[in-house]
Amino acid sequence: MELTLFGHPVSLFSQKVFIALYENEIPFTLHEVVPGDERDAMQYAHLWPFKRIPVLTHGARSLAESSVIVEYVDLNFPVATRLLPEDAHDALEVRMLDRAFDNYFLVPLQKIIGDRFLEEQQRDTLGVERALATLDIAYTWLDQLVAEQTWAAGNEFSLADCAAAPALACAARIRPTQHEFKHLLAYRDRLFDRQSCKKALEAAEPYHRLLPLDPA
Template sequence: MSLTLYLHPLASFCHKVMIALEEARVPYHAVTVDFGDPTSAKQVSDQWPVGKIPLLHDEAAGRHVAETTIILEYLAQHHPGMAKLWPSEAETLLEARLWDRFFDLYVQQPMQKIVTDRIRPPGANDPHGVAEARENLQTAYGMIEARMAGREWAVGNDFSIADCAAFPGLFFAGTVEPFPASATALSAYFERLLTRPSVASVLAQAQPYFTMFPYRDAMPARFLPGS
């Protein structure tokens, strides 16, 4: 399988797919997309006009696949290593799908709302929307805290697609809206994610770009280059 993943090393949704590919040891070619460069951006928009990354190109099959969960489902159909990230038992698989969506919708999306508001033009900020996003993150933290009490991974006994989805959102969300001190199970889960080789690899690839992150000033020093 000849795979190309159009991505940006700082983009949290790209990290989700990158972590899964690292976990499954699926080789791929990474192409960094610069949306400030029309030629670079065109590589994505020509195939997926909404212009969102990541976007997977499977050269052997002659097709492009968009949206993170769909990309991972597609890869699971064609690569045994990726299939292991999808629980085989029906009820556990349903849980994995639920928590995959939870981390995308209720951690990554409100985090991105907060981040993008910081780089809006003067007078175009949305303080009400940001306050609502922070409240949503606190609600999500509470749910994750309850979920992770007594658990190692988000679903079942093994690292799964839910954990691939969890880390990218939690990493940046914890910077813009820190975890509550009382959320000990959430914090312990986050630390376990950090020790995963796939996560460490993706984080290392992102690190040189942290200077571009709008909340770099709030990022814990241990994650910054040279730490």
């Protein structure tokens, strides 16, 4: 049974899933859809009416939400690198970190970039300021988290790192990191050197010139 992913190389949440799939060389077919494109969304809106990507299909089953998709793949495919630890408490820690990368990096980044597409009078200046403040807190939090460990949840690469790579790549453009965050920068280098992350992030590069990614 084939895995089909509705997603796009430039979509941050799709990148999280690409990294997980590349990490264990799990074959899949990418059904490329442009995020926010109404015509494209009609191809998967029957599966997920929120019209957000990524959406995965596997036989008769369909799943949405990037973290859930990664967990599904991790559960159902024999893998070399488990992205969720077997131990239930360790798995909770990974899920918590994954939520932090989504909610305090990716969502604020979406807010900042999304706002730049709006007409002047529609813009949400306060919302963008809050998103930038959240990113600054997230940088400080992450710098401490990775001060003495290789990956977000310790010594094993996990779902949390799959979320961290697109988050840090995009944040580096919108909110360039100050040099004082040396642990974070070293962690980011480790992520960017990892084959699965490199592949997913490089695939997004050609699309970046289409997006308003200037530093805030």
